[in-house]
Amino acid sequence: MSDLIVFVTLLGLGYFFGRIAEKKHYKSIIKREKQYRDILAISSRILPVSSTPMEACLVAGSVVVSVDYFKRFLSGLRALIGGRVIAYESLLDRARREAVLRMKKQARDLNANMVFNIKFETSSISKNARGGIGSVEVLVYGTALSPVK
Amino acid sequence: MIITNMEIIPGKFVKQHLGLVQGSTVRAKHVGRDLMAGLKNIFGGELKGYTELLQESREEAVDRMKQQATAVGANAVLNVRFSTSSVTQGAAELFAYGTAVILE
Numbered sequence: 001m002s003d004l005i006v007f008v009t010l011l012g013l014g015y016f017f018g019r020i021a022e023k024k025h026y027k028s029i030i031k032r033e034k035q036y037r038d039i040l041a042i043s044s045r046i047l048p049v050s051s052t053p054m055e056a057c058l059v060a061g062s063v064v065v066s067v068d069y070f071k072r073f074l075s076g077l078r079a080l081i082g083g084r085v086i087a088y089e090s091l092l093d094r095a096r097r098e099a100v101l102r103m104k105k106q107a108r109d110l111n112a113n114m115v116f117n118i119k120f121e122t123s124s125i126s127k128n129a130r131g132g133i134g135s136v137e138v139l140v141y142g143t144a145l146s147p148v149k
Numbered sequence: 150m151i152i153t154n155m156e157i158i159p160g161k162f163v164k165q166h167l168g169l170v171q172g173s174t175v176r177a178k179h180v181g182r183d184l185m186a187g188l189k190n191i192f193g194g195e196l197k198g199y200t201e202l203l204q205e206s207r208e209e210a211v212d213r214m215k216q217q218a219t220a221v222g223a224n225a226v227l228n229v230r231f232s233t234s235s236v237t238q239g240a241a242e243l244f245a246y247g248t249a250v251i252l253e
Binding site: 010013014017018021022025045047052053054056057058060062063064065066067068069071072098116117119121123124135137139141142143145148 | 151152153154155156157158159160161186189190191192193194195196199200203204207211229230231232233234235241
């Protein structure tokens with residue numbers, strides 16, 4: 001009986017706090033995306049033809065984000081019947097966008113207006129461990145180009 | 150030392166290729182951070198401790214790669230790639246590699 005109470009409490013906590021955290025995060029992501037829109041992030045390897053010398057520097061952004069208890073429970077249920085796991089989709093979306101924003105922030109600090117050759121790297125931390133953590137790491141990196149002073 | 154993940158740098162020429170350089174580091178998280186992460190697992194959200202840990206280790210890997218590049222006399226590393234893998238439970242390896250070159 002006490003097990004059930006703990007379980008339901010955890011579910012409730014996860015549901016409420018997880019929702020609040022996600023809403024807040026999305027709000028801040030959208031706000032900052034507007035702010036950094038003028039920095040072009042391009043995944044192509046080839047540079048546009050230009051004669052002006054540029055300064056190149058590696059920039060990277062990374063984030064580790066975890067799901068809440070409620071969503072983990074949902075995804076467990078989903079694993080029984082198959083299909084889209086919406087609970088995890090939003091997690092990955094948030095992580096990627098946040099990582100890109102952090103990379104752009106670094107580029108802004110370097111006074112760059114372009115980031116080239118962007119690569120994404122996703123890995124899960126301590127996967128499948130018992131009582132393990134349903135969390136992902138997203139790393140994004142690229143080359144920031146700024147005009148030579 | 151220029152570190153970039155492109156093959157060319159506008160306005161500069163590669164004088165000499167010096168081959169592959171690499172740097173890697175394996176880091177484990179400590180128990181305190183693990184505990185906090187366990188809590189975060191209920192509420193969801195960013196695991197700041199882990200983010201920092203991974204950032205530090207990435208910098209460490211890049212530093213080691215730079216050291217190698219300096220040792221062979223390069224002044225730039227081009228085409229840098231990162232890769233992450235979990236070696237055992239609770240430890241992650243961060244690996245950075247690239248081509249050391251002398252730029253004109």
